Amino acid sequence: MPVLISPSLDEARKELVVGLEARKLVVMVASCSVEYSGRTGSHLGEGERLVIVKGDGCILVHRGHDYQPVNWQPSGCIIQAHANDGTLVLKAVRPSPLESLTLVVKEIQFLGSFVLQDAAEFILHASEEEMQRAIILQPDMIEPGFKILDFEKKVPPGFVDVYGVDRDGNIVVIEIKKDPAGFPVIKQLLEYLKYLQAPPGRKLRPMIVAPSIAKGSQSTLAKSGIEFKQLTLQKAVEILQKYARSDQQALKSWL
Template sequence: MLVSSKLRHVVEPSPGELLSFLKDALAHRAFILLIAKCSVSYYGRSRTELGSGDRLIVIKEDGSFLVHSKTGYAPVNWQPSGARVTAYLSADGRVIVEATRAQPYERVRVFIEHAYLAAAGTLKEPPAPLVSLTEEDLRTAILIDPDMVEPGIHFGTIEWPVGVGRADIVGRDRSGTVVVVEVKRECDRSGAEQLWRYLTKLHEYGVSARGILVAFSFTHEARRFARARRIKCVAVSPKRVMTILERWRRSPGRRTFSSGLT
């Protein structure tokens, strides 16, 4: 048996080793993957039998039970979350993995003839699905709550033409200095260079301005380029942006944002 901090597995275990492995994993509500030569029976709304073949069995922490063949995305047999999964030895010494549910009564049995690989572990994921946030979402959140960028800052214009493009957000800090903000989901060096072009053009116009890059993440090259030109980098948490947007969307008569003066 090989063991790691996240996953343990057995390769071509004997029936006794496989049964011990499965019982321990099920007792700890682990995620289980089993690749084996097996046959499958189903009893419930109908009765079906699948002959001997190599299959992938997936048992999830919530009791979801899926039997996959070598092709196709859909399982050839399955039980939904909440199923009771057990493992035991048959009279002829084979390991049987059984998933049942009460309402309506259904039962799937997998008869293991030879196990090639069994693996178990615990999977970690966010408590809620991660929503894919856009640059527009991030920009809206900044306009709703400017303090997430810098305390005391005030934004007055978005999509402001500066001769070499349109600056995402323009405003002034608490000292009155013009601030140009460039918004990116993931900021690389090209994003930093884009903001630097805006600042350079404004300086040519005689406008003293400083720049702020706001993104969920920055590459090392982006931070290095920005730091050399005294451009501030602000990394924002997606969770904070989602909270701001959800609160704003629930607000009656909420303010809207569009190009031009806000």
């Protein structure tokens, strides 16, 4: 875990090269200027920043404020460090789309390189997918008698989240949102409808499943003939947990 305090640029370059080679995490606090060129371009004059280089070839330049890095390059870059004219030049090139990030480092306060032991799995609960799973596991939460025919069903403009049939044989076309549903969802659903047909004598029932409807979209929804079924992430998670439990019980009763 080498840590250098106010190293010379050449000491830093050596440690950086070693760190890159070993695919370590290198963290640096340094005064630098930054140029980006690729899909567009950017310029940032000299100033002190936090620079992070990761083993998978991504680089982040953070200022003293803001959530997002001011400049960066995602994973999969080729990163090189050169001495140049009394400065340390860090270059990160992304092959596709071809773009490059160049840091000219003038002075380094701190440089450390680390190997992070981290085997933990990251688990994210509750997303649109969980809502979809909840509906698929327990279709009658939409309404009694509702049956799933398909999900992620392909139509030319995209994918229908859930596609099913109600107790009267009408086709139900469901678009799921985990956030309050606004105009775009309504448009998207109406677009899908153009490519779907109900059997003779039956109807198409477009339906939005979401925690709520965005304020400004209430009236549009009413006019559009789209139904709304409330489902919060929390309720979806509860359903999934209930099923996880009953799955376990089903398993136990089998043994």
